[in-house]
Amino acid sequence: MRCVIVVPTYNEAASVGALLDRLADARSAASDASIDVLVVDDSSPDGTGDVVRGHAAYGSWVRLLTRSSKDGLGAAYRAGFAAALDAGYEVVLQMDADGSHPATEIPAMIELLRGQDVVVGSRYVAGGVTENWPLARRLLSWGANVYARRVLGLRTRDATSGFRAWRAAALLAAGAVDSAASGYGFQVENTWRAERAGLRVAEHPITFTERTVGDSKMSASVAREAAVLVLRWRIGELAGRGRVQPGAAPAADPDHQRTERLEEAGRA
Structure with a gap:
């Protein structure tokens, strides 16, 4: 299977290099899958993009999608998912850049997708x-x-888990690229969308480890925003007589789109 791991970053220069090293080991362990990595960086001022470009696998199985500004986790994931689907990947994984998600579990999660739509x-x-x-x-x-x-x-x-593996068809069925949440509510929204779409969702146990470098993006205000969105989605669903109504995705900004750059070997 052709797989890609989408990793959103903002000021993760201290952690992203080590993550890519761990993902190299995961690639070797996943003998039945071809795994690439797409880092989606929101123009981090700390040089995260430079760290990615400097990695030994850059231009081989590591790619970089540079976005013009920081406008939320959900927006970064949507850009990465859209790029993955356009490239024809069969499996799309998502994970944090801070080392909290165990890369060693990636082969098992991909294997579970043989009988599931989302893990x-x-x-x-x-x-x-x-x-x-x-x-x-x-x-x-x-x-x-x-x-x-x-x-x-x-x-x-x-x-609320941000560590997931999707069949490409499941991403499309759930409408993840058309989701609305910009913060950590993005994970809840896509869980809801996947279940309402009748997808087979399995949970694989992991050991989640708190980051040791960098700063967490989670805050009380982010949690409050997600809580309000959850209630809004449910009210909209009930008002729509059972239809999922998360609201329209944020409108595309033409200037923003022009400054997104998918960098590959030999071209930028």
């Missing part, structure tokens, strides 16, 4: 754990998942 790297199923998280962060994550499951009626226990 979620889950902290909240048997065998899933978090390491080095402060109590407040644990409570915030746990509470967000309970809230999302109850309001939206989700089966997935880790609806």
Whole structure:
């Protein structure tokens, strides 16, 4: 299978190089899959893009999509998903750049896709754990998942997980590229979309480790925004007599689109 891992970045110069090294090991372990990596960088001022360009695999199995500005996690993922689908990949994975998601689980998640449409790297199923998280962060994550499951009626226990593997057809069926959320609500929205589309969603236990370098992008305001969106989606769904109505995706900015650059070997 042709697979690509989409990694959004903003000021991750201290962590992205080590992540690419770990992904090199995961590629070797996934003997039945051809895996590329697409880093989607929002013009990080700390030189994240330069670190990616300087990696030994850049131009081989590592690509860089540079966006003109920082306008949210969801927007970065949508750009990466669209590029992956345009390139004809059969499997699209998503993961954070900070090292929290275990690259060693990628081969197992890809293998599970042979019988599933979406595989979620889950902290909240048997065998899933978090390491080095402060109590407040644990409570915030746990509470967000309970809230999302109850309001939206989700089966997935880790609806906020950002570590996932998708069949390309599942991304299209869920309408992930047309989603609306820009922050961490993006993960919940696509869980909801996938379940409502009748996709087969499996959870694979992972060990989630708190980042050791860089700064977390999670905050109380981000959590509040996601909570409001979850309630809005449910109200819209009920008003639409069961139809998923997340709202229109943000309008494309022509100037923004012109400054996005997919860099490959031999061209920029």
